[in-house]
Amino acid sequence: MKFKLAIIFIIIFFTKNSLSQVLPETTLQGSLIVGQLSQGDQITLNGNKLKLSKNKYFVFAVGRDELGPLNIAIFENKKLLSLNQIKIITREYDIQKINGLPEKMVTPDEEILKKIIADNKIISKAKLLDLDNVFFKKKFLIPTNGVISGVFGSQRILNEKPKSPHRGLDIAAPKGELVYATNDGIITLAEDNLYYTGGTIIIDHGHGVKSIYAHLSAVDVVNQQRIKKGEMIGKVGSTGRSTGPHLHWGVMWFNEYVDPQLLISQ
Numbered sequence: 001m002k003f004k005l006a007i008i009f010i011i012i013f014f015t016k017n018s019l020s021q022v023l024p025e026t027t028l029q030g031s032l033i034v035g036q037l038s039q040g041d042q043i044t045l046n047g048n049k050l051k052l053s054k055n056k057y058f059v060f061a062v063g064r065d066e067l068g069p070l071n072i073a074i075f076e077n078k079k080l081l082s083l084n085q086i087k088i089i090t091r092e093y094d095i096q097k098i099n100g101l102p103e104k105m106v107t108p109d110e111e112i113l114k115k116i117i118a119d120n121k122i123i124s125k126a127k128l129l130d131l132d133n134v135f136f137k138k139k140f141l142i143p144t145n146g147v148i149s150g151v152f153g154s155q156r157i158l159n160e161k162p163k164s165p166h167r168g169l170d171i172a173a174p175k176g177e178l179v180y181a182t183n184d185g186i187i188t189l190a191e192d193n194l195y196y197t198g199g200t201i202i203i204d205h206g207h208g209v210k211s212i213y214a215h216l217s218a219v220d221v222v223n224q225q226r227i228k229k230g231e232m233i234g235k236v237g238s239t240g241r242s243t244g245p246h247l248h249w250g251v252m253w254f255n256e257y258v259d260p261q262l263l264i265s266q
């Protein structure tokens with residue numbers, strides 16, 4: 001990857017008074033943008049109204065493949081206050097092409113496909129929730145101790161079929177290593193056995209922002225449980241489709257995944 005992620009801080013806070021100065025002119029693909037407006041103001045992203053909290057917080061994600069520019073309009077009592085453009089800095093992702101694999105390894109059989117479809121329904125339900133909480137405005141923490149073994153955005157192309165890009169960060173750690181909540185939130189999914197992700201937890205941080213923890217050997221929370229940032233939620237494992245013990249940690253805004261590394265780097 002071309003970018004040195006450590007030097008880029010991507011949660012960008014800005015307020016109306018200094019909006020035009022502080023609003024970034026550029027941002028990276030895979031970033032999460034958080035801001036706060038004054039009372040009475042509204043904001044649109046490419047013409048779509050963004051949800052505002054009671055205290056006027058908003059959030060949106062910049063997708064892995066977003067090319068931009070993003071058009072941000074701020075309104076005061078329905079009158080246009082400012083128009084801003086955010087240019088997108090594109091990234092180079094690691095693409096691996098593997099050909100000549102037996103077809104069975106590339107396309108799941110019917111029985112497995114049924115399980116995958118059922119799992120996806122459960123995951124989608126949690127992903128599409130739009131809760132009013134604003135837990136996302138706190139800084140995120142890295143949810144386990146270990147070594148980064150897979151980065152956001154990488155992709156494998158098996159027998160010419162592009163697989164889904166890697167939608168999170170892999171942290172290799174011994175089985176049983178404790179996993180902590182990356183931020184405050186509500187548990188909206190706690191499953192022991194999903195086909196791809198095995199033991200899986202989703203925490204909802206509000207306004208469509210959630211974090212997902214996969215391949216867990218233990219899921220130590222229940223659905224609807226209120227959770228605090230840094231609280232233990234489960235244990236590292238290698239359940240689901242996994243080649244060794246690691247935590248897959250993802251962060252998304254509805255269906256758009258962002259790069260967790262950008263949330264914790266500073």
Ligand SMILES: [Zn+2]
Pocket residue numbers: 150166167168169170247248249
């Ligand atoms: Zn992963």
